[in-house]
Amino acid sequence: MSEPREPAAQTAPEQAPEGPGPVPDGAFAADLDRHLTRTNELLNRMLAEVAKTPSTHAIFVDAGYVYASAGLLVAGTEDRRSFDLDAEGLIEAFIDKARVIFADSRLLRVYWYDGARRRIHTPEQQAIAELPDVKVRLGNLNANNQQKGVDSLIRSDLESLARHRAISDAALVGGDEDLVSAVEAAQGYGARVHLWGIEAADGRNQAEPLLWEVDSQRTFDLDFCKPFVTRRPVTTWEHDAEPPPSRDEVRFIGAQIAATWLVERGREALADLLPGHPYLPGAVDQDLLIEAERLLGRSLRGHAMLRRALRDGFWQHLQSQY
Known part of the structure; x- marks a missing residue:
């Protein structure tokens, strides 16, 4: 009589390898807290750097407008050869005025836009170009002594500086309606444009569309301009x-x-x-x-x-x- 067989041993079903178990709630909260702390530290550091970086402003001067307006107001003529303009003194006065208006801002530079035959500096323009923090930019003069290309230079500089966040405020000394596009371009990149003008001897010497577009306006009167304009004597x-x-x-x-x-x-x-x-x-x-x-x-x-x-x-x- 044969012996009873023992039942075959049953193999246990294969189990998937054990993965990491759930993170305990306390450990997850601690990890999240570390990430938040690190993020806050970086943000605070960035804000501190931004706070240390002052706002920046620049002054854009249309010299043709200044000569014509100041000459007419003080000397009674727009003809440059009939009077002398102390450009250095006037530029310094503009810088001082900007220092008061933009009290928490630093000056990038003064841009002085003028015309010259074949864009060759005159001795006067060379002297202005040598002043600290002043950049002379020249357009051309045609046969009738009319400036050509100055407005496009102003637009190019205003738009470029605003686009690259190099300035937050622009003081524009001028009055030509063609400058409206320059103002709109700079404002489109977040810069504020402030129009500075010279008191008109009669009527108005700044285009209304330009006045409508800018963020603020300021006019310099006879007392401000008089020290910088001297009529040349003529022997009769x-x-x-x-x-x-x-x-x-x-x-x-x-x-x-x-x-x-x-x-x-x-x-x-x-x-x-x-x-x-x-x-x-x-x-x-x-x-x-x-x-x-x-x-x-x-x-x-x-x-x-x-x-x-x-x-x-x-x-x-x-x-x-x-």
């Missing part, structure tokens, strides 16, 4: 015992000025001028008169025959070169 023959020059002398001076004019402006400007013969554009005629008076050391005001001789000499030289 009524108070001079020496007789006036002859017509031939004045005609020669006209030809001499024409030669310089042609070198500075080129034959393209001459081609634009010739169709108007025998008349000169107002700006060119004014420049001719002022330069002749400087060379002669005397005034030609009130001497129609001599002024006619001056224009004749100017035209004769230009026509001989065409």
Whole structure:
């Protein structure tokens, strides 16, 4: 009789490897607290660095506007050759004013925008460029002494500085309506634009659309501008015992000025001028008169025959070169 078999041993079912067990509530809370503490430390450090970094402002000066407005207000003329402008003193006054208005801000620099023939600095512009914290930016001058390209330079600088967060406030000294786009571009990047102007001798010397767009406005009056503008004296023959020059002398001076004019402006400007013969554009005629008076050391005001001789000499030289 065979022995009873023992039942086969049953293999235990395979179990999945044990993973990490649940984190106890206390450990999870402690880990989260460490992360929050670290994050708060980083935020506080960043805020401390931001607090130590002051706001920054820059001053943008349209020199053409300043010369015209200040000259008319103080000296009664927009013609630069009739008065001297203490640009260094005026720039320092603008900086001082900004220091008061933007008390918690530092100055980036002053941008001085002007025009020059072929964008070549005049001695006066060179002196301004050498001032500390001043950047001179030049547009061009056409044959009628009108600035070209200055507004686009202002827009480019304003927009670039605002886009890169280099400035928080911009003081704009100007009045041309073409500056509206520059203001809008800077404001689009979060900068505030403050329009500074010079008191108008009569009426208004800043475009209304520009006044509407800026964040604030400020006007400098006669008392502010007067120390920086000096009218140049002109010697008149009524108070001079020496007789006036002859017509031939004045005609020669006209030809001499024409030669310089042609070198500075080129034959393209001459081609634009010739169709108007025998008349000169107002700006060119004014420049001719002022330069002749400087060379002669005397005034030609009130001497129609001599002024006619001056224009004749100017035209004769230009026509001989065409």
